[in-house]
Amino acid sequence: MILGLDVSDRLGLVTLELPGGRLLSRVSEVPREHTAFLQRVLAGLREEAGRPWSDLARVAVTVGPGSFTGLRVGLATAKGLAFGRDVEVAPLASLALPVLALPAAPGPTLACRRARGQEVWAALFAPGADRPEWEDLLDAAGLAVHAAAAAAAGARLVGTPPPGTFPAEAPLAVLPEPGPAEQLAALARLARLARGALRGEAVDALQPRYLLRPATSRPAGGRAR
Numbered sequence: 001m002i003l004g005l006d007v008s009d010r011l012g013l014v015t016l017e018l019p020g021g022r023l024l025s026r027v028s029e030v031p032r033e034h035t036a037f038l039q040r041v042l043a044g045l046r047e048e049a050g051r052p053w054s055d056l057a058r059v060a061v062t063v064g065p066g067s068f069t070g071l072r073v074g075l076a077t078a079k080g081l082a083f084g085r086d087v088e089v090a091p092l093a094s095l096a097l098p099v100l101a102l103p104a105a106p107g108p109t110l111a112c113r114r115a116r117g118q119e120v121w122a123a124l125f126a127p128g129a130d131r132p133e134w135e136d137l138l139d140a141a142g143l144a145v146h147a148a149a150a151a152a153a154g155a156r157l158v159g160t161p162p163p164g165t166f167p168a169e170a171p172l173a174v175l176p177e178p179g180p181a182e183q184l185a186a187l188a189r190l191a192r193l194a195r196g197a198l199r200g201e202a203v204d205a206l207q208p209r210y211l212l213r214p215a216t217s218r219p220a221g222g223r224a225r
């Protein structure tokens with residue numbers, strides 16, 4: 001069996017591919033309640049599959065960019081299922097899901113996810129790629145620079161950038177993120193491909209990439225974020 005997990009954003013996505021290709025999938029009904037969602041859904045999927053977790057061959061999990069809580073829950077779940085079972089874990093780029101859920105295009109795709117204020121986590125994907133050529137947390141000015149270069153290369157953009165980010169002389173086709181059904185299909189596909197799958201100590205060393213950079217200092221009289 002191959003399990004795919006994405007709880008990096010508001011909604012949780014889970015896919016379970018059984019031997020023979022049958023695919024079971026679930027989407028969370030309550031945004032950001034990832035712990036309860038995974039506990040409930042994984043128990044239900046195992047029962048529906050009629051197989052124990054010892055039949056797992058692989059767990060694929062998104063490792064960012066994403067929310068602090070969601071990424072920690074997703075990684076902890078993947079590591080827990082892999083621990084002691086010799087199951088490989090495949091780390092996935094979160095922004096690959098909306099990119100690969102879009103219809104194929106001849107040019108690159110610039111994906112973005114709003115972080116805080118005018119900050120955006122952006123990543124550029126070559127056609128058909130599931131790993132970004134680059135990704136970074138950018139302010140509006142930085143995103144505008146990258147957007148202009150992407151537009152010159154014939155790229156499209158998926159996501160919700162801050163208003164007024166892009167220069168008029170370098171317009172980009174801006175597409176909304178595909179819906180859960182399309183992203184579930186992309187998650188199942190990525191879980192099956194399993195590029196860069198890890199085992200053992202390498203799984204323990206996996207670290208998430210948070211949508212917001214953690215605060216490194218606490219202002220006088222303030223509270224840590």
